[in-house]
Amino acid sequence: MAKTKVKSHLVSVPVDPSHADFEAAAKKLSMSPESLQQIIDLTQLICEESTGRNLSPSQIVSACLNVVTEVIREGCDPRTHADMCSSIFQQLWAGVGLSSDHSPKEQ
Numbered sequence: 001m002a003k004t005k006v007k008s009h010l011v012s013v014p015v016d017p018s019h020a021d022f023e024a025a026a027k028k029l030s031m032s033p034e035s036l037q038q039i040i041d042l043t044q045l046i047c048e049e050s051t052g053r054n055l056s057p058s059q060i061v062s063a064c065l066n067v068v069t070e071v072i073r074e075g076c077d078p079r080t081h082a083d084m085c086s087s088i089f090q091q092l093w094a095g096v097g098l099s100s101d102h103s104p105k106e107q
Helices: 022-028 033-052 057-075 078-095
Strands: 005-008 011-014
Touching (some): 033 057, 057 078
């Protein structure tokens, strides 16, 4: 498997689940290694599909935001919507490397 890494919630995650740090990364993210692998697989599928369709970065962002919005609106407790949106914003802000005078609170 490739030695590429995927960043997720500010944790560098080895794509190869047999890598020694994979289980530790999943634990740091408060999920099972299987759940982390499912997320990585879905991310890879989205990237491959986007490339195959020759989508621009803005088209990919728009599509992903539409999916996230629908999942939150239809699949999550409305009482958690504000916290979820805030967390997504903080993760996105940090993930693209924007400066901040404070760190996002740990989940």
